[in-house]
Amino acid sequence: MKLTIERAALLRALTHVQSVVERRNTIPILANVQVEAEASGRLRLTATDLDLSVVEDVPATVGQPGRTTVPAHTLHDIVRKLPDGAEVELALDAAKGQVKLTAGRYASALSVLPAEDFPEIAEGNLPFAFSLPADELKRLIDKTRFAISTEETRYYLNGIYLHVAEGPDGRRLRAVATDGHRLARVEADVPEGAAGMPGVIVPRKAVGELRKLVDEVDAEVSVALSETKIRFVFGDVVLVSKLIDGSFPDYERVIPAGNDKMVRIDCKPFAAAVDRVATISSEKSRAVRFSLTDGRLDLAVTSPDNGSASEELTVDYEGQHIDIGFNSRYVLDVAGQIDGDLMELAIADGASPVVIRDTADAGALYVLMPMRI
The missing domain is CATH 3.10.150.10 (DNA Polymerase III, subunit A, domain 2)
Structure with a gap:
């Protein structure tokens, strides 16, 4: 694997994916980001914590296709500290088990773990698909996420309940969150394709990562889901998350x-x-x-x-x-x-x-x- 990429493009993509990676991991491979150079001239970065994954593609000059995994936070910190405008070269030395990073006069070698060991979240079949304007998705998140419970014993409250409900003005897409002390309920028009979707609970961490990513988007966000998984696509970024396996309480009663x-x-x-x-x-x-x-x-x-x-x-x-x-x-x-x-x-x-x-x-x-x- 060998590629060259502009520092700003690499930093932007790394910033998006590395925040998924937990600082402390009992599984070493989960501390790494997968770096894949594609023959088509794209660099694909992937990070996961087994419940949530973020994938981003960025243009790059690919000298030799291939893939490996490197420590996510270390790579991000190095690229963040490089000067603006720098050209970054990443080259895998399989014999030494290292990725060599060079930028101008700077050089470093990062230990790698085999890409074959890197886990993937299988999306499975996502039968319900629709699109939302980015501003509408931001509104649904911003006006509800403050009320998400942090009490782990009531795990079914640790996210935003997204569903279609019948209201006084007809069917509406609703986002609801509560911690038992306060409740937030926000409605939007039902997007085409969402009418038959099941009610799903999007976990707190996925909501946080989604909000950071959608902040840079002005276009439509594609959403696809099943009863166990949800996928958001905006531009070259794909976020896939497991859903909370539980029943959200009948909030209308309160x-x-x-x-x-x-x-x-x-x-x-x-x-x-x-x-x-x-x-x-x-x-x-x-x-x-x-x-x-x-x-x-x-x-x-x-x-x-x-x-x-x-x-x-x-x-x-x-x-x-x-x-x-x-x-x-x-x-x-x-x-x-x-x-x-x-x-x-x-x-x-x-x-x-x-x-x-x-x-x-x-x-x-x-x-x-x-x-x-």
Whole structure:
């Protein structure tokens, strides 16, 4: 194997694939990226952790086709530190079990492991296929992933539930995430080809890698899936992930329908005020008391260690006095997803879940569980 490639192109592709590789691996080959020089003049890079794989093709000048595997993070760090505009040559010395990397006056030799030992995720049959605009996919991810659970015992909550559901306006593609304290549900039009798809749970790590990759895409993203695997294709990049094998809970049951007390709040001043008063809250609870009266919201925090803080906001509310407590971090997470100037809260009482809507995005809905304070 021998090839030459421009440093910027190699760095971009390595950045995409190497982040899949875990820093600590009990299986040595999983610490490596597969480097394959194709006779067609392409370099193919592949990285996997057995649950998730990313493959990217980039143009290269191929002197001799072949493939091997090299330490992913080491190769990425070397290329990252090379000067802009450098031409990088990679050449396999099979006798020494090394890949020689040269760029100008720089040279290094990296130990390799046999490409034959490198695992591949078999995609299998992916019968459901559709395309989504990159911006729509970003929206579905950004407005839900903050609510993904990190509690491993409830593994079925460790991802985004992607499915087609019947709503008041007909069938909609929905992305849902919850950790039991907050819930995010975002809707989009059902793409052609998605109508019969099964509900699938895309794992947290796959969501994170997908979000980084889609950030550089303006075109359509091709999606194909089965009940066990999902594949995303954008340009020369292919991401394949196993899906979480579990049943997502019936989230509709926790979305209250009878909350009749409506509050409209200017989102940015509200978030800034919550952040200010929460500064002295205890690290563990982060509790903030919300006291609602006609036209006014009082925020208050009392901490036995740090003292107290309060702030008054003018809001659009007419109704009886309500006291309700929230974890300030959860409130700020939701406020950070609001695109419009106003957020709308639907409240039943001081002990029931609150529904939050974005006045600028009718397809986004959030639920916050209150806490005792």
